[in-house]
Amino acid sequence: MAFETVIIPIKRKSRVLHKAQFGCLSDIYSINITRGCSFRCVYCYARAYPNAPAAGEVYLYENIAQQVARELDSPRRRSPVDWVVFNTASDSFQAHPTILKIAYKTMEALLERGVGISFLTKGWIPDRFLELFKNYPRLVSASIGLVSLSGCYKEAFEPGAAQPTDRLKNIERLSAIGINASVRIDPIIPFLTDTEAEMGHLMRELRTRGVKKVVLSYLHLRPAIINQLAREISSTQFKLLSSCFETQPWIRVGTSTKSKLVPLAFRNKGYERFKAISKQLGMVAVVCGCKNPDMPARICTERKTGARGRDEEGRQLSLFQC
Numbered sequence: 596m597a598f599e600t601v602i603i604p605i606k607r608k609s610r611v612l613h614k615a616q617f618g619c620l621s622d623i624y625s626i627n628i629t630r631g632c633s634f635r636c637v638y639c640y641a642r643a644y645p646n647a648p649a650a651g652e653v654y655l656y657e658n659i660a661q662q663v664a665r666e667l668d669s670p671r672r673r674s675p676v677d678w679v680v681f682n683t684a685s686d687s688f689q690a691h692p693t694i695l696k697i698a699y700k701t702m703e704a705l706l707e708r709g710v711g712i713s714f715l716t717k718g719w720i721p722d723r724f725l726e727l728f729k730n731y732p733r734l735v736s737a738s739i740g741l742v743s744l745s746g747c748y749k750e751a752f753e754p755g756a757a758q759p760t761d762r763l764k765n766i767e768r769l770s771a772i773g774i775n776a777s778v779r780i781d782p783i784i785p786f787l788t789d790t791e792a793e794m795g796h797l798m799r800e801l802r803t804r805g806v807k808k809v810v811l812s813y814l815h816l817r818p819a820i821i822n823q824l825a826r827e828i829s830s831t832q833f834k835l836l837s838s839c840f841e842t843q844p845w846i847r848v849g850t851s852t853k854s855k856l857v858p859l860a861f862r863n864k865g866y867e868r869f870k871a872i873s874k875q876l877g878m879v880a881v882v883c884g885c886k887n888p889d890m891p892a893r894i895c896t897e898r899k900t901g902a903r904g905r906d907e908e909g910r911q912l913s914l915f916q917c
């Protein structure tokens with residue numbers, strides 16, 4: 596479904612390079628090219644931020660590439676920047692020419708200066724980005740957000756994002772230039788995307804494309820997300836989803852002090868199903884620790900010590916939005 600989005604260019608006046616302070620991304624520099632996101636995922640918590648733009652509006656930081664270059668080149672910079680994660684509250688690959696132009700320039704400014712970049716996207720990555728990344732395969736860590744291959748799911752839950760088939764193509768195209776993308780299966784929607792058939796279909800398609808690792812997390816609800824869902828998905832779907840959370844208490848999840856998780860036993864069963872399928876296929880499935888604080892899960896950010904965002908064996912670290 597096509598959505599009318601108005602892009603509003605604004606100048607970024609404050610410092611761009613600052614560290615995120617939540618969950619998997621604590622103490623990592625993060626950048627968002629826009630405030631607001633035209634993909635309009637119905638479960639998106641960033642849409643409910645107090646400073647989120649009105650529906651249909653996206654603010655674009657048109658000077659962000661120059662700002663980043665200036666900050667990196669500043670002789671007054673005290674701490675080095677090795678690694679920057681994009682898209683903690685937006686997506687650099689929103690299908691708008693000016694957003695893509697600014698995203699490209701910003702990533703180029705970082706890579707040219709030897710700074711690694713990591714991104715999670717539900718968009719289509721244009722060829723020119725791949726041409727850029729090809730020159731810096733060890734400095735680019737990519738993760739593709741993909742929960743289901745169903746077109747109906749995509750239309751209902753991620754209406755502005757790229758088609759699932761295009762996201763699979765992103766994985767292939769990244770692999771062709773030497774970048775092995777991870778896949779984030781988040782948020783898993785109870786009763787909808789966690790059936791044996793859905794999971795098996797998705798995991799087999801990922802395995803065919805050489806994906807070795809997936810990160811899992813079920814949907815969690817915050818008050819504002821409940822309102823979004825009530826407005827934007829069918830009443831039948833909403834009733835079914837709500838029933839899953841009815842008896843659950845509000846707890847702290849990440850930076851949110853008021854969230855509801857899918858019941859632990861239910862989540863455990865779902866994750867075990869994913870893990871069993873992954874094992875059969877020779878893949879690894881990891882549960883995101885930030886979004887599952889009540890179970891033995893791990894931080895999905897593979898941070899180890901090492902220079903320039905690499906682990907001890909020189910492999911590129913993988914950072915995920917949570």
Ligand code: SF4
Nearest residue numbers: 632635636639684685
């Ligand atoms: S792609 Fe990410 S930032 Fe954009 S609407 Fe979806 S969840 Fe929100």
